[in-house]
Amino acid sequence: MKRPGKDSAESARIISRRGLIVGGMQLGFAAMLAARMRYMQVEQADQFRLLAEENRINVRLIPPARGEIFDRHGLPIAQNEPSYRLTIVREDAGDVDTVIARLSALVELDDEDLNRALTEMKRSPPFLPVTVADRVSWADISRVAVNAPALPGITPEVGLSRGYPLGPDFANVVGYVGPISDYDLSKIEDPDQLLRIPRFQIGKVGIEARLEDQLRGKAGTKRVEVNAVGRVMRELDRQEGQPGASLQLTLDHRLQNYAQARLGNESAAAVVIDCETGDLLAMASAPSFDPNLFVQGISVSDYRALTENKYRPLASKSVQGLYPPGSTFKMVTALAALDAGVISPEETVWCPGHLEVSNRRFHCWKRTGHGHVDLKSSLRESCDVYYYDVALKVGIEKISAMAERLGLGHRFDIPMSAVATGRAPTKEWKSSNTGQEWVVGDTVNASIGQGYVLASPLQLAVMSARIATGRAVSPRLLKSVDGVEQPSGAGEPLGVDEALLRQVRRAMFEVSNNRRGTAYGSRIVTEEFRMAGKTGTSQVRNITAAERARGVTKNEDLPWERRDHALFVNFAPFDNPRYAVAVVVEHGGGGSAAAAPIARDITLQALYGEDPPLTAYPEKDRDRIKALQDRLKRERPDFGTVGKVRT
Known part of the structure; x- marks a missing residue:
C-alpha cells in the first residue's frame, strides 16, 4: 500500500537531521585529529625528535682504571692486571x-x-x-x-x-676488592651509577674500602646506536673516564715482609713507626691471608677456613686488636706521678711481694718481692707494688690524662678498617658504661695496665715514639696521593718536662741493657744501636687465692686461650731515636720470652735496612739467629721478580 505524502516528508526530515548530526560529529573528530597532528608534528616536533633519538642511541658507562697502591719505594702493592x-x-x-x-x-x-x-x-x-x-x-x-x-x-x-703481588704481606692493611653485592648497595645512600654494573669491583676492607671514592675514579661514556630490540649496531663516540688516584703508603715492603715472616705462626701483631715523621714503616698482623682469593669471589671452603681459624687471620690486629697493655703501661703511671709532683725519681717503695688495699691483697709478679725500689729499678725489674703505691698517690684521673697525651685511648685517623679507640678509663667512664662507681682497686689494677685499660699495638708504638721524642708524634700511613705529599706526623711538643722524660727513658734503657733488666736477654749489642724498651705480660684470667697457695699454673700448662698476652715496646737508638716498635703476641706467655726477641729483631732490621750482622746480637743467640735468618731468606720472596720499583 502506498504511504501518504505527509509520512514520506516527515521521514525525509528525520533522516536529514540524523545525517547532519553524524556528519557534524565526523567533521569534529576529523578536526580534532588534524589539530592533534599539527600539535605533535609542529609544536612538539623537537621533543618527539629527541625521544626518537634517545630510543635509537644509548649512552653506556665505561669503567675507569682503579687507582694503584705503592709502598714508600714505589713497589706496587695493589695493581691492575690484564x-x-x-x-x-x-x-x-x-x-x-x-x-x-x-x-x-x-x-x-x-x-x-x-x-x-x-x-x-x-x-x-x-x-x-x-x-x-x-x-x-x-x-x-x-x-x-x-x-x-x-x-x-x-x-x-x-x-x-685487581691483583696483589705481595700476597699476604699487606693483606691486613690494604685489604681487597670484590664484586659489589646488594648488601653493599643498601649501605650507600646515593650510589654511583658505576656501582650498578654487574660484578663491578669495590673495596671491601682496609685501604681499598676506606679510600674507595679516591681509588674508584670517574666513569667514561660511550654512545652506541641500537636497533628496535636493543642490539648494538655501531659505536658513535666515546669519552674516556678518569682513573682512580695513585696512592703511595709509608710502609716499607722489605720491613713489612720481614715483620710478617718474623711473627711466623703466632697470633700476633707488630708496628714500626718513624720517630721523626710518624711514618708507619711496618704494620704486620699474623697469621695473614691471600687477598687475591677474594677478588673474584672466595670459595665457601676457603672462607670457612679463614673464619674458623682461632688465630683470626682476617682481623687487622695491629689497629683492631685491643689488649690490656700490662707492664708496658707503667711508663704512663710513672710520668703521671712525676708530672704531678707526687713522687721523685729517687723516692723508694718497699715491695714485699704484695700490697694490701681495702682489705684486698694485690700481688707483685715476683712472689718474694723486690725490696726497696725506685723509678729506675721498678721499671728495670717491672715491680708491680711500686706502681700500686704510686697510683694511689696520683689517682686515676691524672693517669688517664697522661695516657691520652701519650696516644692511648685515642682513635688515630689512618685509612684502615675498624681502627680501635682503646680505653684510658676514668671514674666518669665507668659510671656511664657500667653503672658502677669507681673503686680504689680499679686504680690499682689500671696502674699496671690491667683492669679496664685497653690499647692496640698501634697505640703502644705511638706511646713509645712520644716518650722517645717528647713530641705528639702521630701515625701517618698515606705518604702521597697522585704524587702530592701528605702532612707529616712529627707533632708538637707534648708539654711534659724533658727532665722527667729523660728519667723514664733511662729506666727503659736499663730494662734492655742492665743484667737485672727483664729484656736483657733480647738486648742489642751494637753500641750505636742500643735500644730502650719495656716488657709486658697481661693476664686474661683470674688467679684465685687457692691457685696462688698451691703455686700459679705455668702458661705452657694452660690451654692456649687462657695464657697471658706477651708485649714489648721499645725505641732505638737510645741516644738518637729513629724507630719505635710495639709487638703483641696473643697468649704468648711472658713478654720477655715471647715478644721482646721479635721486637729486637724487627728493630735491627729497620736500623740496618737488611739482615743485620750477627755481632749485633748477644753471643749466645748467634747460632739461633743465623738459622732463623737462613730460614726467613728461604721464605721471603725475591722482590726482583715481584714488580718493578717505580722511580
Whole structure:
C-alpha cells in the first residue's frame, strides 16, 4: 500500500537531521585529529625528535682504571692486571650445548661459573654477551683463537682485574676488592651509577674500602646506536673516564715482609713507626691471608677456613686488636706521678711481694718481692707494688690524662678498617658504661695496665715514639696521593718536662741493657744501636687465692686461650731515636720470652735496612739467629721478580 505524502516528508526530515548530526560529529573528530597532528608534528616536533633519538642511541658507562697502591719505594702493592675472559653470544652460537662442549675440551671450565652463565643466558636477550670463563690464561685464549671456526659465538676479551703481588704481606692493611653485592648497595645512600654494573669491583676492607671514592675514579661514556630490540649496531663516540688516584703508603715492603715472616705462626701483631715523621714503616698482623682469593669471589671452603681459624687471620690486629697493655703501661703511671709532683725519681717503695688495699691483697709478679725500689729499678725489674703505691698517690684521673697525651685511648685517623679507640678509663667512664662507681682497686689494677685499660699495638708504638721524642708524634700511613705529599706526623711538643722524660727513658734503657733488666736477654749489642724498651705480660684470667697457695699454673700448662698476652715496646737508638716498635703476641706467655726477641729483631732490621750482622746480637743467640735468618731468606720472596720499583 502506498504511504501518504505527509509520512514520506516527515521521514525525509528525520533522516536529514540524523545525517547532519553524524556528519557534524565526523567533521569534529576529523578536526580534532588534524589539530592533534599539527600539535605533535609542529609544536612538539623537537621533543618527539629527541625521544626518537634517545630510543635509537644509548649512552653506556665505561669503567675507569682503579687507582694503584705503592709502598714508600714505589713497589706496587695493589695493581691492575690484564684479565682474560671468554664470552658467548647465544644467537651467534646456535647450538649452545655443542659449543660449550667443544670449549670444555680446550679450556677448563668451572662448574659453578658455567651454571651461572647458562642461567644468565636464559634471562638475557640472545644478542647479549655472557661470560662463561673469567681470569683464563693467555694459553687458553690462544687455543680458543686457533679454534675459532669451531666455536661460533665465543669471543675472547681482555679487561683489568685487581691483583696483589705481595700476597699476604699487606693483606691486613690494604685489604681487597670484590664484586659489589646488594648488601653493599643498601649501605650507600646515593650510589654511583658505576656501582650498578654487574660484578663491578669495590673495596671491601682496609685501604681499598676506606679510600674507595679516591681509588674508584670517574666513569667514561660511550654512545652506541641500537636497533628496535636493543642490539648494538655501531659505536658513535666515546669519552674516556678518569682513573682512580695513585696512592703511595709509608710502609716499607722489605720491613713489612720481614715483620710478617718474623711473627711466623703466632697470633700476633707488630708496628714500626718513624720517630721523626710518624711514618708507619711496618704494620704486620699474623697469621695473614691471600687477598687475591677474594677478588673474584672466595670459595665457601676457603672462607670457612679463614673464619674458623682461632688465630683470626682476617682481623687487622695491629689497629683492631685491643689488649690490656700490662707492664708496658707503667711508663704512663710513672710520668703521671712525676708530672704531678707526687713522687721523685729517687723516692723508694718497699715491695714485699704484695700490697694490701681495702682489705684486698694485690700481688707483685715476683712472689718474694723486690725490696726497696725506685723509678729506675721498678721499671728495670717491672715491680708491680711500686706502681700500686704510686697510683694511689696520683689517682686515676691524672693517669688517664697522661695516657691520652701519650696516644692511648685515642682513635688515630689512618685509612684502615675498624681502627680501635682503646680505653684510658676514668671514674666518669665507668659510671656511664657500667653503672658502677669507681673503686680504689680499679686504680690499682689500671696502674699496671690491667683492669679496664685497653690499647692496640698501634697505640703502644705511638706511646713509645712520644716518650722517645717528647713530641705528639702521630701515625701517618698515606705518604702521597697522585704524587702530592701528605702532612707529616712529627707533632708538637707534648708539654711534659724533658727532665722527667729523660728519667723514664733511662729506666727503659736499663730494662734492655742492665743484667737485672727483664729484656736483657733480647738486648742489642751494637753500641750505636742500643735500644730502650719495656716488657709486658697481661693476664686474661683470674688467679684465685687457692691457685696462688698451691703455686700459679705455668702458661705452657694452660690451654692456649687462657695464657697471658706477651708485649714489648721499645725505641732505638737510645741516644738518637729513629724507630719505635710495639709487638703483641696473643697468649704468648711472658713478654720477655715471647715478644721482646721479635721486637729486637724487627728493630735491627729497620736500623740496618737488611739482615743485620750477627755481632749485633748477644753471643749466645748467634747460632739461633743465623738459622732463623737462613730460614726467613728461604721464605721471603725475591722482590726482583715481584714488580718493578717505580722511580
